[in-house]
Amino acid sequence: MPRKILEMVCSKVTDETHDVRTFTLDWPVGEDYQFKTGQFITVWFPHDPAIKRAYSLSSCELDRGFFDISVKKAGNFGTRLYTELKAGMKLMVIEPVGAFCLPPDPAKDVILIAGGSGVTPFRSYVRYLTKMQPQTRCVILYSVRVPSDIIFNEEFRKLEAVNPNFRFVVTCTRVQPEHHWTGRTGRVNEPLLREFTRSLQNTVYYTCGPTELVEAIEQMLLGAGTPKAQIKAEKWG
Numbered sequence: 001m002p003r004k005i006l007e008m009v010c011s012k013v014t015d016e017t018h019d020v021r022t023f024t025l026d027w028p029v030g031e032d033y034q035f036k037t038g039q040f041i042t043v044w045f046p047h048d049p050a051i052k053r054a055y056s057l058s059s060c061e062l063d064r065g066f067f068d069i070s071v072k073k074a075g076n077f078g079t080r081l082y083t084e085l086k087a088g089m090k091l092m093v094i095e096p097v098g099a100f101c102l103p104p105d106p107a108k109d110v111i112l113i114a115g116g117s118g119v120t121p122f123r124s125y126v127r128y129l130t131k132m133q134p135q136t137r138c139v140i141l142y143s144v145r146v147p148s149d150i151i152f153n154e155e156f157r158k159l160e161a162v163n164p165n166f167r168f169v170v171t172c173t174r175v176q177p178e179h180h181w182t183g184r185t186g187r188v189n190e191p192l193l194r195e196f197t198r199s200l201q202n203t204v205y206y207t208c209g210p211t212e213l214v215e216a217i218e219q220m221l222l223g224a225g226t227p228k229a230q231i232k233a234e235k236w237g
Contacts, residue, residue: 003094003095003097004094004095005092005093005094005095006027006028006031006092006093006095007028007046007090007091007092007093008025008026008027008028008067008090008091008092008093009025009026009088009089009090010023010024010025010026010085010086010087010088010089010090010091011024011025011026011066011087011088012024012087013085013086013087016070016151016152017148017149017150017151018148019072019073019074019082020070020071020072020073020082020117020151021070021071021073021081021082022058022068022069022070022071023068023069023070023071023081023085023091024066024067024068025043025066025067025068025069025091025093026065026066027065027066027067032064033067033095033096034061035057035061035095035096036061036096036098036101036102037057037060037061037062037101037102037124037125037127037128038056038057038098038100038101038102038121038124038125039056039057039096039097039098039100039101040054040055040056040057040096040097040098040100040121041054041055041057041067041069041093041094041095041096042054042055042093042094043055043069043081043091043092043093043094044091044092045080045084045091045092046090046091046092049092051076051077052077053077053078053081055069055070055071055120056069056098056100056120056121056124056208056234057069057096057121057124058070058120058121058123058124058152059123059124059127060124060125060127060128061128062127062128062131062132063127067093067096069120070117070120070123070151070152071117072116072117074117100121100206100208100232100234102125102128102129103204106133106135106136107135107136107202108136108202108203108204109136109137109138109139109197109198109199109202109203109204110125110129110136110137110138110139110203110204110206111138111139111141111193111196111197111203111204111205111206112125112138112139112140112141112206112207112208113140113141113142113143113188113193113205113206113207113208113209113213113217114140114141114142114143114207114208114209115142115143115144115188115208115209115210115213115214116143116144116145116149116209116210117151117209117236118207118208118209118210118213118214118234118236119140119142119151119152119208119209120151120152121208121234122140122206122208123152123155123156125138125206126138126140126156126159126163126166127159129163129165129166130159130162130163130166134163134165135165136165137165137198138163138165138166138167139166139167139169139196140156140166140167140168140169141169141171141188141192141193141196142168142169142170142171143170143171143172143173143187143188143209143213144170144171144172144173145172145173145174146172146174146175146176146179146181147172147175147179147181148179150170153168153170156168167196169184169192169196170183170184171183171184171185171186171187171188171192172184172185173185173186173187187213187216188213188217189220190220190223190224193217193220193221193224194224200224200225200226201227203226203230204230204231204232205217205221205226205230205231205232206232206233206234207231207232207233207234208233208234208235208236209235209236210235210236211235211236214233214234214235215235217233218231218233
């Protein structure tokens with residue numbers, strides 16, 4: 001069955017960091033998408049159908065009437081979206097698909113490992129879990145270069161405050177004294193994974209971000225004896 005393609009209006013543009021913006025795309029009147037948190041949409045400019053790009057939704061299935069995509073100013077298409085798309089403009093959108101979704105068992109612990117803009121789908125996970133499965137233990141382990149690169153920091157801290165089973169853990173890899181950073185430093189490594197893993201057999205690991213980070217995390221987890229079925233990965237080039 002062919003996937004639905006519709007034109008959507010960008011109703012809002014939100015600056016998340018110095019090089020990441022969230023675009024809110026309103027569903028056409030009468031549309032009521034049924035999809036799963038963690039899926040992605042494919043978008044393109046109406047006047048340029050030859051160039052398309054898939055983006056994980058940073059909104060969840062409980063956010064009705066719109067899709068959020070959070071875009072880093074990087075690459076040809078990402079830079080175009082970041083600089084050209086304004087509120088009131090339109091994008092063509094293919095409805096959500098994908099299998100990078102939460103486990104069906106709410107008793108499973110979920111550890112989400114991200115680098116850079118790889119954290120964007122995890123915003124949708126935490127929104128959903130906080131509202132629908134507050135009993136599910138969820139930890140984000142998030143690697144960025146410097147503190148100004150942290151995406152959704154304010155929202156994640158607010159969600160931490162209302163959801164006792166959610167932790168947002170940030171580590172910076174290129175922090176300098178002028179950043180006044182007092183948190184963790186270095187890359188996500190095996191000791192950090194062990195620190196937040198209560199039970200290897202009862203945890204599903206999700207990793208999203210640059211290929212180098214994702215492959216390193218996969219090898220760490222496999223080396224620690226994690227069953228491959230409990231590792232979900234999404235690489236962003």
